[in-house]
Amino acid sequence: MEIVRMIHSGESPFDIIYHVAKRLEDVSGEPGYAKYVEEQIRAVYGLALEHVKPMKDELHEVEERLKRIEKSYENPAFTEEEHIRIGFAINRHKKNIERLKVMIQKAEADHADMTIVKN
Incomplete structure (x- = not known):
């Protein structure tokens, strides 16, 4: 029911995929699986296919990491x-x-939001 709740609340398909990967990681005992899936989503859908959401997620992570590094400096x-x-x-x-x-900025100018086409 979690996935249906996520769909009904309008969460990003990328977030739903990550959630499923996290659950699979937990039940399979394969540490790092969800992180690997997340990295692949960012590489393929973010950088290669220029979907904005994965790039914004990565930007947020890099900005947070920069804050921690600057503090340690x-x-x-x-x-x-x-x-x-x-x-x-x-x-x-x-x-x-x-x-x-x-x-x-380029992706927002050049591409429409990701949509799911129903067959």
Whole structure:
């Protein structure tokens, strides 16, 4: 009934697929299966097919990770070398955020929302 509830509440098909993958991971005892499915959804439906939702999900994750990295950068316990490495990670995350924003903007301009066509 969870899946039907998700459908009735209008949740994204991507979220429903992830939910099913998470349940399969739990019952199969195969750790990491849901994360693998999520990564594949983002790669294929987000980056390759340019559906906005998977790209926005990835953007949100990268932005949250950047916040945590920036906070750790302020920790004086790190050595100079570690601060350099953390600074590099901050720069890479900022570039990735900009790349995702451009891709999302392009996808929103070029594509209609994902629809399910009934046969």
